Amino acid sequence: MGKVLRPLSIWLICTALLSGCWDRVELTEIAIVIGMGIDKSDREDEPLHLSFQVINAGEVSQGGTSGGGPGSPAAYYEVNARSISEGIRKVSKEVSRTLFFGHTRVLVLGKELARKGINGLMDHFERDYKMRTNFFVLVADGKATDVLKTMSSLEKTPAIFIDRSIVQSERDLGTDYGVKFIDLMQSITSEGMEVVAGGIHVEGDIKAGNSLTNIEQIAPASKFILDNIAVFKNEKLVGFLSPYESRGLAWVKDKVKSTVMNVHCGKDSYVGIEVIRSKTKLKAEVKNNQPKLLIEISQEANISEVMCDLDITKPAVIHELEKKNEEVIEKEINKMIAKVQKKYKTDVIGFGYQVHKADPDYWRKHKHSWREIYVDAPVEVKVKTRIRREGLRNKSYKSDIHKE
């Protein structure tokens, strides 16, 4: 028996002592936190104001066995605290279940808090094993609590709605892109790169948006707008970019998956150019102690709309359109660079990072004064567009109209 019992007992002891999974928790004992917000609180002694959006599973799912009238798909809790981990525990006074962060989709930072700086706040999210690092970080142009309190239709809870629309608009529109927590931490810790985060604000009647009636009407009283990218300097919010400037940044960061560009072809008429593939290459070079950034974008596009009488069967016309499209994009990028370089004076495009890669010696000497050098450093943008297809027709129907 000793031959069997000894290894068996060793195995049992090992499984008992070496395992890290004693925290068994039933599904009915957890509250799934789907969105979390951090604001600056009004109180001096407890400077953080945490808010949590929790899924009300019984209401969300059709298959739920617990009936009852229509309730809110999500519950909202808030608490003031000194630290994030304290706040998470403090909120248990209000919630009957353990908060569960494994499915957190968005972290919303209030504008005021972001302006003060987010530097030390992110540690808990990296340290705590219960947190995942793949949620989106957004900066609210207002209060984070307002974002988490607003109802939305289509998705199960507002936080999922935000998460899905970030992904969707990144894929379809390209004017902004999602910054995940892990990307945020990467740009916080890398040299020569400043932090950006997605921007969000609630448009409309914020009070009315809190109620379930917000999603019972066809045009909701308030809704989320995800257009502007929040730009940081020294981990402090310095401002938001406009939608087109955001796309300018997205081009540089190679985040544009697909988008539509408009090229003028007459008064109030445009040719729609649908970019289907785009690849951005950043290259820095240091010549005569002068760093320079070269942004090269090569892309493939289709023609998606022709509003004027253009003979696009002719290669020359296509070339013309390509050229114009390149100019539009270059302009967009240059406008964004002018804003972050001259106005915000923050290196969100990662210029310094590229210089570091290109010329480490130069970087070592100048990294402390980089912020001053950056403001005046030249950036060159080169876009190469290839139009591949023009859709189901070639010439627009306008060229078939023979009315004098």
Add this chain to the structure above:
Amino acid sequence: MKLFTNKKRKQVKKNPQIEEQEKKELELYSGETLYTDLQQNLEQIKSTLGNSNDIIIRQFRIGKRWHLDAAIIYTDGMADSDLITNSVMNSFLKESSQKNLDSGIDENTLIEVIKNEVLNLVDIHIANDWKGLYLALLSGDTVVLFNGITQAITADTKGWDARGVEEPTTSTVIRGPKDGFTETFRINTSLIRRRIRSPKLWLEQRKIGEVSQTEIGIMYIKGIANEGVLSELRERLDRINIDLVLESGYIEKFIEDEVYSPFPTIIYSERPDVVVANLVEGRIAIVVDGTPFVLIVPATFSTFFQSPEDYYQRFDFGSFVRLIRYLSFLIALLVPAIYVALTTYHQEMIPTPLLISLAAQREGVPFPAIVETVFMEIIFEILREAGLRMPKAIGNAISIVGALVIGDAAVNAGLVSPAIVIVVALTAISSFVSPAFSMGLAVRLLRFVAILMAGTLGLYGITMFLLLLLLHLCSMRSFGVPYLQGIAPLNMIEQQDIFVRFPLWMMKKRPSLIAQDRIRLGHDQGPQKPSLEKIWNQKGGKDNGDG
């Protein structure tokens, strides 16, 4: 560290005196010769068999002058009485009148004359002692006794009502032979021999069971079957000392390698084609009288996932189905455990929408996930067992109770969540996929172990469980062949017939360690597409010649 090996089977030492006595009792009649007097012999038979009604004794006189007293004895119902009347009685009463068989004739001459000139039956033997006589009598043979002679003639007149060859009920195929083994030993061996017309197919016969004297046949192909395995099998069979053998399961329990393992190390099959295919691969079949299930040794893990149909259908589909089988093995083994682990430990691993609906389903369910799962699995096992044992007419009631009460009412009553019903249903269906029922039994047992491990340690527990399972499987052997032969130790050639099935013409070798002669095919057996010219020129040539 070997945790579950049980290589050395300890032999319990018996008191030698008791052993001796047992032996004596069991071999009561061997060596005891018959009496010379016919009446005395008949009395002895009657008293030994307790005047049993079904023993028929018919006395008569034979010889030219009808002087020699004789008697035939047979068991009614086991012997073919038509055959006895037409052949045995007929030959004695008619043929013997031509022969000089008066009393006082030399014993051996008489037997020779009867054997060679009188009895018109094929299979005739001489019984010298009581043991042989009783064995023949109780197997359905006819025993002939003569006055003054201490030998008995036994004639094979076996004939009883037996079930005919029917389609096997336990393993059916869409394509493939539809005959199955029966309860009769001779029919079973003939079903095998009918498929292998080779003199190399050898049959060794022995009797096991001191009381039942059950016929056991070892069938193998001389030259292909591994001699080592064969002699090991003979040794193990000879060691069996049991009173009764009712089914091949009795034999299996005595000769299997791993007693303390849920996994079977011997295959059984009801299908002659399966047995024959295994014989030709070098395995050995054990046919047991009284059961349609023939044992096949040695068995490795992968053989339990092979169905005859894999080979009858085209190889692509055969491979696909086999992969499905391995998949369903894993599903049946692990899905409830994974459900428990994910819902109680690793909620972050479930996609958010699924987690939300699972959480919604679990609202109001009073039990923890593990209790719910074990509860439902046990209920399913009860249902399955009830469905098996119930009279067929009431069987429908079971499915109604199962579907309505367990599936629907339990969910509506808030006892269990709908998800667990799906999990149980999925595992139930998957556990039926295995072509070998015995492997399905192993999975049914191990599933509960997996659930418990998952419920106490989460995915870590499942990993531990799988590791232990792997260690256990690696340590197992079936007649000296590693249980995971082909997988561990890895053998690339054998991979042709483990997870997938290669086209038959590509499988050139028989499994190693099992077959002695490993070459299965000649060279270049693959289908060769002739060029169009070859076909058309032949025809064209003929036409031209005629023209």
